[in-house]
Amino acid sequence: MDSTNKGYTSINLGHGSGGLMTRELLDSHIFKTFSNPYLDQKHDGAIFNIEGPIAVSTDSFVVSPIFFKGGNIGELAVHGTVNDVAMCGAIPKFITLSFIVEEGLSIADFTTIINSIKSAADKSGVQVITGDTKVVERGKGDKIFINTTGFGAVHPKADIAASNIRSGDKIIVNGHLAQHGMAIMSQREGLEFESTIVSDTTNLNFMVKDLLDAFGSQIHLLRDPTRGGLASILSEIAEDIKKGIQLKETSLPIEKQVAAACEILGLDPLYVANEGVFVAVIDKAIEAEVLALMRKDSKGKFATCVGEVTSEHPGKVVMQSAIGGKRIVSPLIGEQLPRIC
Amino acid sequence: MKYLNEYRNLEATKGYLKLIAQTVTRPWQIMEICGGQTHSLVRNGILELLPEEVQMIHGPGCPVCVTPLQLIDKAVALLEQNVIVCSFGDMVRVPGSSKSLLEAKAIGGDLRILYSPMEAIKIARENPDKEVVFFAVGFETTAPANALSVLHAQKEGLTNYAILVSHVLVPPAMEGILEDKFCNINAFLGAGHVCAIMGMHEYYPLAEKYKIPIVITGFEPLDLVEGIYMSVKQLEEGRYEVENQYARVVKEAGNPEAKKIIDTVFEVGDRAWRGLGVIPNSGYVLKKTYQAYDAEVKFGIQAMTAPENPDCIAGQILKGIKKPHQCSQFGKTCTPANPLGAPMVSSEGACAAYYHYANNLISS
Numbered sequence: 001m002d003s004t005n006k007g008y009t010s011i012n013l014g015h016g017s018g019g020l021m022t023r024e025l026l027d028s029h030i031f032k033t034f035s036n037p038y039l040d041q042k043h044d045g046a047i048f049n050i051e052g053p054i055a056v057s058t059d060s061f062v063v064s065p066i067f068f069k070g071g072n073i074g075e076l077a078v079h080g081t082v083n084d085v086a087m088c089g090a091i092p093k094f095i096t097l098s099f100i101v102e103e104g105l106s107i108a109d110f111t112t113i114i115n116s117i118k119s120a121a122d123k124s125g126v127q128v129i130t131g132d133t134k135v136v137e138r139g140k141g142d143k144i145f146i147n148t149t150g151f152g153a154v155h156p157k158a159d160i161a162a163s164n165i166r167s168g169d170k171i172i173v174n175g176h177l178a179q180h181g182m183a184i185m186s187q188r189e190g191l192e193f194e195s196t197i198v199s200d201t202t203n204l205n206f207m208v209k210d211l212l213d214a215f216g217s218q219i220h221l222l223r224d225p226t227r228g229g230l231a232s233i234l235s236e237i238a239e240d241i242k243k244g245i246q247l248k249e250t251s252l253p254i255e256k257q258v259a260a261a262c263e264i265l266g267l268d269p270l271y272v273a274n275e276g277v278f279v280a281v282i283d284k285a286i287e288a289e290v291l292a293l294m295r296k297d298s299k300g301k302f303a304t305c306v307g308e309v310t311s312e313h314p315g316k317v318v319m320q321s322a323i324g325g326k327r328i329v330s331p332l333i334g335e336q337l338p339r340i341c
Numbered sequence: 342m343k344y345l346n347e348y349r350n351l352e353a354t355k356g357y358l359k360l361i362a363q364t365v366t367r368p369w370q371i372m373e374i375c376g377g378q379t380h381s382l383v384r385n386g387i388l389e390l391l392p393e394e395v396q397m398i399h400g401p402g403c404p405v406c407v408t409p410l411q412l413i414d415k416a417v418a419l420l421e422q423n424v425i426v427c428s429f430g431d432m433v434r435v436p437g438s439s440k441s442l443l444e445a446k447a448i449g450g451d452l453r454i455l456y457s458p459m460e461a462i463k464i465a466r467e468n469p470d471k472e473v474v475f476f477a478v479g480f481e482t483t484a485p486a487n488a489l490s491v492l493h494a495q496k497e498g499l500t501n502y503a504i505l506v507s508h509v510l511v512p513p514a515m516e517g518i519l520e521d522k523f524c525n526i527n528a529f530l531g532a533g534h535v536c537a538i539m540g541m542h543e544y545y546p547l548a549e550k551y552k553i554p555i556v557i558t559g560f561e562p563l564d565l566v567e568g569i570y571m572s573v574k575q576l577e578e579g580r581y582e583v584e585n586q587y588a589r590v591v592k593e594a595g596n597p598e599a600k601k602i603i604d605t606v607f608e609v610g611d612r613a614w615r616g617l618g619v620i621p622n623s624g625y626v627l628k629k630t631y632q633a634y635d636a637e638v639k640f641g642i643q644a645m646t647a648p649e650n651p652d653c654i655a656g657q658i659l660k661g662i663k664k665p666h667q668c669s670q671f672g673k674t675c676t677p678a679n680p681l682g683a684p685m686v687s688s689e690g691a692c693a694a695y696y697h698y699a700n701n702l703i704s705s
Binding site: 263321323324325326327328330 | 355
């Protein structure tokens with residue numbers, strides 16, 4: 001794809017006018033890149049078939065900076081929605097793609113983002129079937145915001161519901177925690193620090209499909225702990241099911257560098273965002289097999305059991321600390337803010 | 342990780358807990374001064390591992406918690422005057438009389454959350470047509486960096502930089518607590534990082550005058566249980582000395598270079614503490630020669646005052662007279678999402694620490 005647009009080097013209000021400039025931008029960037037039978041109809045919307053029950057999820061992406069170590073806002077927008085659909089126990093098939101662009105975004109950056117979206121969609125096995133592009137005045141946005149909506153076919157063997165969770169169920173995560181949040185944090189204005197921490201942004205739908213193929217309804221719940229981190233998701237689950245969740249601090253998979261960065265910034269990795277991690281609440285009988293299956297996948301190499309569901313302390317998550325004490329893990333309130341000393 | 346996992350070792354911690362249990366013969370109340378210590382005690386579940394004779398009282402050492410309400414209002418007022426206000430993250434959610442810094446940002450204020458005042462210098466350099474103020478809160482620990490930012494501004498000739506000072510000092514606060522007629526503290530865990538700057542000399546006269554053990558202590562679980570053990574041992578043996586548990590960081594003389602920078606820019610003066618009122622000679626103020634960098638003078642906001650919420654018992658919490666859950670508002674009208682007073686806002690505040698990590702202790 002061309003990184004210029006008829007001599008323009010950056011997006012301006014004309015590109016969102018709905019007229020010829022919009023048409024040219026769409027033709028050169030969107031239609032050419034994502035060409036498929038649904039999109040090529042160039043309707044106001046898309047018409048498609050999915051057999052059986054359908055899972056739908058929508059998400060808006062406003063990450064700053066838009067380019068970060070390990071990815072950019074484009075692939076994040078695909079992975080985020082693909083993963084949300086997968087967490088419903090579904091096989092993602094289609095996504096929609098809407099941009100709100102602040103005038104002044106360079107065509108080169110826009111092109112890089114489009115290319116990342118294309119590559120992430122291909123790797124995730126989803127097609128972009130419809131979309132929208134709007135341009136707002138400088139200062140009315142922050143470079144680029146992306147909304148994606150995903151549609152997937154619910155896996156025939158899936159029965160994902162919090163009500164299926166039983167005491168004794170195991171809580172599995174597929175990999176290291178807090179990578180995405182700390183990668184972003186290390187590049188935020190005023191907080192920059194030297195690190196090689198990269199975002200974990202990736203699609204998880206194929207690993208989820210493998211799990212559902214193999215274990216079906218023994219997989220009781222799937223969630224991806226993005227904003228608010230593992231702590232917030234588990235607190236939500238415990239409250240929903242009116243059961244307790246026990247965590248072991250020493251079992252939490254956290255890379256040394258990430259742990260060190262969290263210590264320096266005074267952040268708790270349990271509350272830091274992930275973009276390539278999911279939590280599976282599973283029947284305790286299949287723990288070993290699930291871990292073995294996940295560890296065969298490069299995205300599940302560090303899969304581990306972090307805790308279990310219990311009939312004790314209903315509604316609360318309690319973590320056993322490394323030194324044998326206990327503490328409540330409460331949901332995140334407001335934004336996690338760095339401490340002074 | 343060097344100096345981290347070693348100090349979170351289960352067996353070593355158990356060893357000290359056993360020693361504490363073997364040594365203690367009667368009830369003792371020990372106050373940890375620093376909010377970082379409170380946070381670690383609660384987060385690691387240490388409180389419930391201590392024998393019931395040993396009660397920890399949570400002290401006033403959270404800079405966010407003791408920063409007076411009017412200082413928040415002053416920072417908000419600066420944001421409303423189109424000043425770029427730079428702050429540590431902890432301060433931004435603390436409610437002022439009408440709004441917090443974060444709320445002031447939401448309606449257009451240019452607030453920057455930073456880890457270091459030197460970043461604020463960079464912002465001042467890059468925005469010569471804007472005024473930039475760093476919200477200089479904290480104990481002796483953050484004073485050197487804040488003072489250094491003033492020296493840098495002077496050296497670079499930056500006339501658009503100033504600091505809003507709310508620096509407080511630990512020893513006068515300890516004395517204030519000990520002079521309170523309701524004081525029931527038997528020993529102190531000294532604030533490790535404050536002493537890393539200031540050294541140990543200020544604490545000898547306190548230990549002597551009030552016949553109270555002071556053990557300068559670190560922040561990791563193992564530091565804390567060792568510090569508690571050293572305190573209990575002194576109490577049981579009838580000693581009242583200044584001891585240094587945190588010797589890997591704290592030297593007898595502190596950090597002379599950092600102290601020199603503080604002394605260049607600041608002098609000791611009276612300071613208001615949230616919940617405790619004005620304590621004489623309890624904080625730093627900018628020296629006359631550096632008044633050009635005093636945001637209160639520069640923007641004419643010295644006179645602003647603000648009454649505290651009468652339902653908040655922060656003063657009693659900070660003095661250790663009451664525990665957070667003994668407050669009738671705790672967890673009801675006062676929560677981290679909607680705090681009445683500062684100890685519920687900061688992650689180092691005793692109320693927030695109890696709310697986040699210990700409601701199992703409270704409800705059982």
